[in-house]
Amino acid sequence: MSSLPAGWYKDPADTTTQRYWDGEGWLGEAIPADAVPPAGPPPVEAEPPVAPPPVVAPQPQPYATPPSPPPGQPVYGPPPGWHQPPPPGWQQPPPGWHQPPPPHGWQQPPPPHGWQQPPPPQGGWQQPPPAWAYPQPPHAYVMPVPQARPHGMLLAGLGQRLAARLIDIAVVLLLNIVINGWFVYQWWQEFRPIYTHYVDQVMAGVEPDVLEPTGRMQTLQMTVIVIATLLWLLYEAPMTSSRGQTLGKMLMGIKVVGVDSTEPIGFRRGFSRWAQLGMWTLFWWCLVGLVIQFLDCLSPTFDPRLRQAWHDKAASTVVVAVPRGATQTVEAAPRGDIPGGPQ
Template identity: 55%
Template sequence: MSSLPAGWYKDPADPATQRYWDGEGWIGKAIGADAVPPDGPPPVEEEPPPAPATAPAPTTTPAPVAPPAAPAPPPGWGPMPPPPPGWQPPQQDGPMPGMPGGPQPGWNYTPYPVQPRPHGFALAGLGPRLVARLLDILAVLVLNVVVNGYFAYQFWQEFLPTYRASMDAVANGQSAFDVQPASGRTDALLWVMLIVATLLWLLYEAPATASSGQTLGKRLMRIRVVAVENTEPLGFGRAFGRWARLGLWTPAWGCAGFGLVMQFIDSISPLFDQQLRQAFHDKTARTVVVALPPHDQLPATRKDNTDDSAHSR
């Protein structure tokens, strides 16, 4: 312990200042060497109070983003049906279509095919449409037997000698193409029969489709042709345009069967339209073929309005 009495002395570490010696060590703040020191030791400096702890800023949870509203269905189109019974599609992890913000964690979206229901009615199946078309072909064939029978008999009488001569030429090792037709009327009679057959088909199908949307075959199979936008009668002009896309190829049967090929392509075209099953002649007339439920008849004058569309789904 030092024998130096307590008092103010020059600071050995900094001679330009003086500090208070309490007998054991230097205390207090240094003051200038020329300053008059206070009597006794320097006052004890109070330590500043600790700064109050700041509360953490409250965290706000962003409000959940609501998915966009589904678009309204077209006027007159019925509600979506439930998934087919027993149908179990593969699970697909990912965002639901239409959700903003990219993939949503935790979503497990499983799509399933939904078939449109024009005006609340299911689309007609391809099987019933094929059977209805075959029944209509049979009906038109019966009309041709009655009306076109005379021309068919005359054609056969003109063609039979040429056919026999061709068979004799083949039997003798000659070419059947070298045989000249016995009469020039065969080509004319063939074109007359094709034109008459076309007119009979037109008169059979277009007026019935224009007024009720049903030919004999469609009526038996309980299917009907309706417009895309409403269920009013199509009218003859629209029905004629629908028939013409298919029926006007009939005279071209005489061109090496080219017209028949075009009609076959048109007839199978619904296979390539997975949405509305429209054939090419349906797309031309903006029509669809619907199936009528049992014991129910689609009103011919039913109109679609905004009230129907509001409750269609």
């Protein structure tokens, strides 16, 4: 069963039309791709009334008892307690009714000339099961699951997202060089005598002392990490909240939108999206933050349907491609434009 929810999507069999997908297959007639679909599934067309078949008196015929299958062979038949339903219009014959005898002189017609009884099937043949034993498909034909298009737009490619993230990292790194550079220089001035003494001991063949940071080094280190976290927050969260694009996303032609609307997601959701990834910067000192951020950046590959990263799921957002000059040609229905429905 497909995980794509019900809604209106482009028909993979004819991309110039759109049809309603109910989660398992296509329903209803196709409509043009640029038409506004109804808010829900297409109406079910009433079938024309079928004239009842003429009433025909049943003519019971003698049936031969089928031969029993060989031992060990499976026996196919209706389930226990099943009875053949009577045809429409059939009535129970009155008591005492008997099959009328054939006309005088009637004989069984002979078989065609040269006809012979067909030989029995070879060993290993089995009686096929009746038609009711095969499951019936719920739809007339099976089509591939359509690709999710939030709000009628294509999902951003993984390469585009990676390139945009690398550009944003470079921008934040430049900001840290400008603002955090003094603190990093002070930390190096504090660490250089310790490092020089350690190298001298190694060159002299003496067992070196353990490198232990001073209290001022630890304070400077935490200051650098906190400032780096704040710079990342001030760079990414406001831009994502107001326009859905950082500098990297603008250059790569992608955008962050909510799964429920194309309106700006607002600062609350923008901060929630950034915090799922950026707050782990405070744990760089123990390397746990770097590992979790690395896995978060890889998480879109775990969601082949919407390519949502963990920070996208936290804010109910998706990243879509908005190349320059592109226009949206299909206005989706309330559920059709949001795979999964409103969050």
